[in-house]
Amino acid sequence: MYYLTWSDDYSVNIKEIDEQHKKLLELFNILFKEMISGKGATVLGTLLDDLIEFATLHFDTEEKYMLEYEYPEYEEHKKEHDILKQRATEIRERLLNKELAPLSVHTLELLKEWINNHLLKMDNKYISFFNQKGLR
Numbered sequence: 001m002y003y004l005t006w007s008d009d010y011s012v013n014i015k016e017i018d019e020q021h022k023k024l025l026e027l028f029n030i031l032f033k034e035m036i037s038g039k040g041a042t043v044l045g046t047l048l049d050d051l052i053e054f055a056t057l058h059f060d061t062e063e064k065y066m067l068e069y070e071y072p073e074y075e076e077h078k079k080e081h082d083i084l085k086q087r088a089t090e091i092r093e094r095l096l097n098k099e100l101a102p103l104s105v106h107t108l109e110l111l112k113e114w115i116n117n118h119l120l121k122m123d124n125k126y127i128s129f130f131n132q133k134g135l136r
């Protein structure tokens with residue numbers, strides 16, 4: 001794996017949402033950096049708190065626009081949001097239960113999947129819809 005650098009490939013052409021998505025890449029980079037120096041476990045609790053807070057705010061933003069502009073794939077999209085947030089919450093619970101598992105690795109994998117399969121695929125699908133509605 002490598003650090004992620006923001007580029008136009010990640011952009012959904014909506015300023016407010018791009019700013020939020022940058023935070024997701026940042027969380028990935030923070031965890032990756034700490035894991036490389038063997039400190040993944042020390043930052044994991046805070047990182048998961050930040051990730052869940054991010055998810056709540058960010059998904060609310062996207063879903064608010066989807067409802068406002070009557071995005072036809074709202075249900076399907078929201079379902080993925082709920083699953084992603086649930087997965088992050090589950091890892092945090094396992095951490096609180098002091099479970100012996102490589103939870104930093106699970107979190108990094110979740111972030112990677114989130115970026116590759118949700119941000120770059122699911123979110124990318126709404127770009128032209130929102131842009132046509134004048135949202136940028």
Ligand SMILES: [Fe+2]
Nearest residue numbers: 058062119123
């Ligand atoms: Fe998103």
Ligand SMILES: [Fe+2]
Nearest residue numbers: 062081122123
């Ligand atoms: Fe989304």
